[in-house]
Amino acid sequence: MSAQKGLHQSLANLVSATLGFLAGATSAGFFIHHPDLEISRPYGRAIILIGLCFGASQCTLAVSPAGAIGLTAFGCGLQNALATHYKGTILRTTHVTGLLTDLGSNLGLRLRGVDVNRWRILVPLLLVLSFFTGAIAGSGLVLRGTRSPLLILSGLYLAGGLGWSLLKHRLLQKLKRRRSL
Numbered sequence: 001m002s003a004q005k006g007l008h009q010s011l012a013n014l015v016s017a018t019l020g021f022l023a024g025a026t027s028a029g030f031f032i033h034h035p036d037l038e039i040s041r042p043y044g045r046a047i048i049l050i051g052l053c054f055g056a057s058q059c060t061l062a063v064s065p066a067g068a069i070g071l072t073a074f075g076c077g078l079q080n081a082l083a084t085h086y087k088g089t090i091l092r093t094t095h096v097t098g099l100l101t102d103l104g105s106n107l108g109l110r111l112r113g114v115d116v117n118r119w120r121i122l123v124p125l126l127l128v129l130s131f132f133t134g135a136i137a138g139s140g141l142v143l144r145g146t147r148s149p150l151l152i153l154s155g156l157y158l159a160g161g162l163g164w165s166l167l168k169h170r171l172l173q174k175l176k177r178r179r180s181l
Helices: 002-032 043-060 065-082 096-111 119-143 149-180
Strands: none
Touching (some): 002 043
């Protein structure tokens, strides 16, 4: 009976992760409205929502692992679909294999002599470096015995979302003033 219960829990986790990710990506499509990165979009609020999802996930984990997985997956789906293109480069923010594929194929084209836009190499490279930096930092937290690493991540997202919102507000005010001159 224990093996069957484990199978049911695994299935619940898989369904929760899949539906959570899909719901997050769907929400980004509905609220952000556009796949191209543009400063006028409400990214700050979306990043704050991701932080809240990760914080709620940590708080839910002991009571409902499948619920916590669903909340985390929702945040990842939302993040992954916030912007899917930047200057013609496909953005992938939650899976490293796609980034390495994009980086490798563009490096191969460049080595072959094809004129590849710098952004097509630089953006995936920076995202891959961000992945590895996050993985190292997260592993360090777990190895140090940090009890609530998702709360730390949540705080970083909340601060980042608030910081982006404030920066966006200032930049848009400057643009508005320049246009009125």
